[in-house]
Amino acid sequence: xxxxxxxxxxxxxxxxxxxxxxxxxFTRAYWCETVQESDWHxxxxxxxxxxxxxxxxxxxVLAIDPPRRLVLSSRNxxxxxLKAEGLARVxxxxxxxxxxxxxxxxxEIDCEPSKLIxxxxxxxxxxxxxxxxxxxxxxxxxxxxxxxxDF
Numbered sequence: 001x002x003x004x005x006x007x008x009x010x011x012x013x014x015x016x017x018x019x020x021x022x023x024x025x026f027t028r029a030y031w032c033e034t035v036q037e038s039d040w041h042x043x044x045x046x047x048x049x050x051x052x053x054x055x056x057x058x059x060x061v062l063a064i065d066p067p068r069r070l071v072l073s074s075r076n077x078x079x080x081x082l083k084a085e086g087l088a089r090v091x092x093x094x095x096x097x098x099x100x101x102x103x104x105x106x107x108e109i110d111c112e113p114s115k116l117i118x119x120x121x122x123x124x125x126x127x128x129x130x131x132x133x134x135x136x137x138x139x140x141x142x143x144x145x146x147x148x149x150d151f
Contacts, residue, residue: 001109001110001111001112002108002109002111002114002116002117003106003108003109004105004106004107004108004120004121004124005105005106005107006104006124006125006128007102007103007104007105008102008103008128008129008132009097009101009103010100010103010131010132010135010136011099011100011135011136012100012101012135012136013067013096013101014068014094014095014096014101015066015067016135017067017094017101017103017135018066018067018070018094020131020134020135021070021092021131022036022038022040022070026134029134029140030130030131030133030134030140030141030144030145031127031130031131031144032051032127032144032145032146032147032148033050033051033145033146033147034048034049034050034051034147035048035049036048036049037049040061040064040066041061042063042064043060043061044060045058045059045060045061046058046059046060046061046072046073046074047059047077050078050147050151051147052147054077054078055077055078056076056077056078057074057075057076057077058074058075058077059073059074059075059087059088060072060073062089067094068093068094068095069091069092069093069094070091070092071089071091071092072089072090072091073087073088073089073090074087074088074089075087075088076116081115082115082116082119085109085111085114085115086109086111087109088107088109088116088117089106089107089108090105090106090107091104091105091106091107092104092105093105093106103128105124105128107120126141126143129141130143130144
């Protein structure tokens with residue numbers, strides 16, 4: 001198994017962070033113009049759409065407990081070498097800690113070594129830092145405002 005774990009503390013409420021993670025009007029701003037589509041219940045299909053209409057990742061909602069926990073199965077759909085690795089599991093754990101919340105993201109796959117985990121290990125820190133910046137300052141990082149042209 002390959003795994004990537006990222007923990008950050010964000011000055012916000014659990015409910016606001018939940019909305020930032022699941023609602024398209026927010027993800028577009030900090031997550032390279034992508035949106036997530038789902039009915040947000042256990043067993044529901046989930047997919048992330050790239051700005052040009054392609055499906056970036058797709059899977060199902062495995063567990064959901066708003067605003068504390070979201071677990072998704074996820075498979076990369078646009079890069080053949082990553083798609084071949086199969087389904088990964090992405091977990092978002094949100095825990096209030098005083099006047100902030102701790103966000104713990106875990107991205108794991110039953111593949112060793114994993115090109116997917118290598119890729120998300122570079123991507124998640126930028127995306128989650130941009131989310132933190134958007135929540136705390138009102139502006140996401142320039143780095144994650146647009147989908148990369150060569151992707």
